[in-house]
Amino acid sequence: MKLTNRSKVVSDKNMTMKERLYLPAIATGMGITFMHLFKKSVTVEYPAQQRPFADVYRGHHVLKRDEQGRERCTACGLCALACPAEAITMTAAEREPGEEHLYREEKYAKVYEINMLRCIFCGLCEEACPKEAIFLTKRIVHAEYEREDFVYGKDKLVESADSDKRIDVSIRQTPQVLEFKKDNTKRHNK
Amino acid sequence: MPIVTIDNHTIEVPEGTTILEAARKIGGDIVPPTMCYYSKLKGSGGKCRTCLVKVSQGSAKDPRPMPKLVASCSTPVADGMVVQNITSPEVLEARKAIVEFLLINHPLDCPVCDQAGECDLQNLSYEHGANTERYEEDRREYDKVDIGPNIQLHMNRCILCYRCVYTANQIANSRVHGVLYRGDQAEISTYIQNAIDNEFSGNVIDVCPVGALTDKTFRFKSRVWFLKPMNAHRNCTKCSGKVVVWKFGNEIYRVTARKDQFHEVEEFICNDCRYDHKQPEDWTIEGPAKLSKQSVISQNQYGNLKKPSIILPIEHRTEKQE
Numbered sequence: 001m002k003l004t005n006r007s008k009v010v011s012d013k014n015m016t017m018k019e020r021l022y023l024p025a026i027a028t029g030m031g032i033t034f035m036h037l038f039k040k041s042v043t044v045e046y047p048a049q050q051r052p053f054a055d056v057y058r059g060h061h062v063l064k065r066d067e068q069g070r071e072r073c074t075a076c077g078l079c080a081l082a083c084p085a086e087a088i089t090m091t092a093a094e095r096e097p098g099e100e101h102l103y104r105e106e107k108y109a110k111v112y113e114i115n116m117l118r119c120i121f122c123g124l125c126e127e128a129c130p131k132e133a134i135f136l137t138k139r140i141v142h143a144e145y146e147r148e149d150f151v152y153g154k155d156k157l158v159e160s161a162d163s164d165k166r167i168d169v170s171i172r173q174t175p176q177v178l179e180f181k182k183d184n185t186k187r188h189n190k
Numbered sequence: 191m192p193i194v195t196i197d198n199h200t201i202e203v204p205e206g207t208t209i210l211e212a213a214r215k216i217g218g219d220i221v222p223p224t225m226c227y228y229s230k231l232k233g234s235g236g237k238c239r240t241c242l243v244k245v246s247q248g249s250a251k252d253p254r255p256m257p258k259l260v261a262s263c264s265t266p267v268a269d270g271m272v273v274q275n276i277t278s279p280e281v282l283e284a285r286k287a288i289v290e291f292l293l294i295n296h297p298l299d300c301p302v303c304d305q306a307g308e309c310d311l312q313n314l315s316y317e318h319g320a321n322t323e324r325y326e327e328d329r330r331e332y333d334k335v336d337i338g339p340n341i342q343l344h345m346n347r348c349i350l351c352y353r354c355v356y357t358a359n360q361i362a363n364s365r366v367h368g369v370l371y372r373g374d375q376a377e378i379s380t381y382i383q384n385a386i387d388n389e390f391s392g393n394v395i396d397v398c399p400v401g402a403l404t405d406k407t408f409r410f411k412s413r414v415w416f417l418k419p420m421n422a423h424r425n426c427t428k429c430s431g432k433v434v435v436w437k438f439g440n441e442i443y444r445v446t447a448r449k450d451q452f453h454e455v456e457e458f459i460c461n462d463c464r465y466d467h468k469q470p471e472d473w474t475i476e477g478p479a480k481l482s483k484q485s486v487i488s489q490n491q492y493g494n495l496k497k498p499s500i501i502l503p504i505e506h507r508t509e510k511q512e
Contacts, residue, residue, distance in 0.1 A: 076301030077413035081486070092410040107302045107410050130301050185322035 053138050055171055058121045060139035061114055061152075062159050062167045064132065066104055069161040072133035075109035079125035079134055087118035088125060104131075112157060116141050116150040126172065135169040192269035196220055196243075197277045209262035209273055210241055214452065220275050221452070223285075223314050225292065225399050226351035227263035228454055234356050235263035238349065239288050240314065244281050247272035259284055282318070289319035295329050296400070297346050305401030307414040307486045310453060311349065332377065338387070340406050340465050341395060345377050348402040354378065354394035361390040361458060378402070389428055392464040396447045396455050407465050408444035415486045417443055422473035428460040434479045442468045448479070 018024060044051060064072050075092035093110035095103045102108075125134050144150055159167045180186070193202045196213050197220040203212045211229070213221045222243055227235035235241075241263045245256040250270025259281060262273070275281055293315060300306040332345035355368055355378070370379040395403050417436040424431045436444045445464050447455040467473070481488040 074301045075410075076306070077416060078301070081413075081415060092412075094410050105299075105302050183322070185324065 057138050058123050058136035060137055060141050061119075061125070061157055062135050062137050062139075062169065063112065063154065063157045064135060064169065065159055065161055065166070068101070069163075070100075070102060070104040071108055071158060072104055072131045073109045073112065074105040074107050074131055074133070075112070076130065078128040078130060082124040082128035083119075084122060084124065085118045085120050087115045087120075089113050089115075109154070112154050114152050114157065116152055117147065135167075135172050137167055137169060137172075192267050192271070194267040194269075194271045194273065196273045197275050203267060206266050209243060209245075209260075209265050209267055209271075210235075212267050213262065213273075213275065222262050222275055223310075223317070224263060224452075225310060225314065225349060226353060228353050228356070228397060229452075230454060230458075231353060231356040231360060231397070234351075234353055236261050238292065238351055240285065240292075242281060242284050242288065244274040244278045245271060246274050246278075285318045286320060289315050290323070290325075292349050293319065293323065294325050295346075296349060297329055299347075303344075303347065303401040304404045304409060304414075305347075305398075309401060310399035330374070336406070337403075338391065340392065340461070342404050342406050342409065343378060344402050344404070346402075347400050348378055349400055350376055350378075351399055353397040353399065354403055357394050357397050358388075358391065361388065361393060389460045389462070390458055392461045393447065393455065393458045395464075396449070396458075399453075405444055405464070407468075411443050412438055417487075419479035419481065419487065421448065421476040421479050423476065424463065424467065424473050426460060426463055428462060430457045430459070431463060432457055433459050433463055433473075435473055435475070437470075440470055442470060442473070444468075451482070 066072050075090050077090065080086075080088040080090060089111075090109045090113070091111040092107050095106050095108055121136060123136050126136055141150075159165070191202050191204055192207075193200060194209070194212050195201075196209070196216060199216045199220065201212055201216050203215060210222055210224065210227060214229075222241035224235070225238035225240045227238075227241060239261060241261055242259040243262045244259055245265070247253045248256055248271060249268035253270070262275075292311060296311065300309070300312060303309070306312060329346070335343040335345070337343050350369065352369065358368075368379060369376050371377060392405070395405050398404075414436070417438050419434045419436050422433055422435045424433075432448060433445050434448050435442045436446065445459070445467065447457060447459045450456055
């Protein structure tokens with residue numbers, strides 16, 4: 001059965017004298033190696049130098065806070081439901097009186113974990129989120145030595161409440177989203 | 191016995207049957223949705239207007255159509271009656287308007303609400319409602335009320351279907367639950383917040399079509415679609431003991447009554463079964479509970495999986511010829 005035309009017929013004929021010397025073959029190989037000295041390097045010196053990212057690059061997630069510094073996530077579980085890799089788990093808790101400055105809704109995520117080894121960075125969690133809480137950013141998920149360290153909890157996911165340390169996700173909001181937000185007949189937008 | 195035609199399906203039903211019950215006997219898509227009617231509760235129905243249908247021929251004797259859309263849950267059939275439900279655009283348009291009315295005072299807090307995923311109003315509005323709203327005023331707001339130690343009332347979400355009131359009236363001997371005030375101000379109340387101490391009071395949670403009455407022992411524990419509903423039973427002296435346990439791993443998060451295809455409780459269960467027996471060894475598991483294929487709860491669970499018939503078993507497949 002022949003599927004492609006690229007297959008080669010294998011033969012076991014004896015090598016010639018020139019081939020058995022190997023010297024010409026070594027010279028050709030060295031020539032190719034030497035030629036690369038004058039070619040443009042294909043690698044970059046990573047931490048000092050960085051390649052440009054695409055605008056839509058999807059990396060390390062962020063759990064956003066609202067303008068008043070309250071966590072937006074309400075632990076509705078839609079991100080975990082949408083996640084094709086089943087990387088997200090959460091435990092909800094009820095907001096106590098006096099915690100209104102910390103959490104936006106009466107329910108919040110006490111535990112929110114993303115397993116970065118499972119995550120495939122598809123962005124469906126971001127798409128499913130009804131509260132604009134989770135976004136994927138351009139930050140890179142760092143290498144770790146232990147598997148447990150890849151399970152990111154709220155300490156690594158929730159952004160800082162300081163207004164100057166906020167993570168900008170405006171690039172993730174397409175013109176269609178901004179147009180949708182102007183529509184006041186949708187209850188979310190009020 | 192009267193013969194009635196509903197959306198071109200003809201059926202013979204006993205005298206006094208309502209149009210809705212006749213439609214349920216036929217089954218399928220032509221069954222009008224209900225938010226307040228509950229076949230197990232005497233006197234329920236006629237409040238939400240979701241089940242409106244068009245009667246295009248009153249009866250064989252008097253073939254004139256009824257002048258307005260009628261509530262199918264409280265209109266008895268007549269011989270030779272012709273009813274239109276989903277075949278009438280007028281009915282569908284009216285139903286859409288009803289959904290809009292029901293949603294006027296219903297908050298958009300599905301991400302917070304424990305009922306989300308098994309909520310009748312959510313399903314109804316997804317199916318019939320418009321995705322925008324025209325109502326600009328503020329919605330009515332109430333504080334949460336604890337009715338007894340295990341039930342929480344969120345009056346914000348209530349659509350005043352009166353199902354819980356009928357349940358309390360019918361199952362309990364004493365009247366402990368009712369509706370106070372009128373019109374826009376109407377609210378479910380336990381009359382100065384008396385705790386319901388009847389043994390079957392927990393059933394108001396199951397009959398509530400929205401998240402107004404919720405189980406406090408399950409509050410914010412999990413979302414229903416992360417749990418596995420399993421039919422289970424135990425020897426109970428008060429009720430039949432046939433329930434659905436909602437499991438997460440080996441842990442039982444909550445216990446509810448079994449529901450039929452119209453989301454109605456099959457057998458009411460007692461508070462003992464519902465609140466106090468959450469150990470796996472309390473229950474004999476029968477097997478996974480049946481869910482509708484469209485339900486969000488059946489996401490990622492393959493009990494309902496239908497294998498496409500077009501895939502041949504391996505031994506029947508032949509190698510491709512060149």
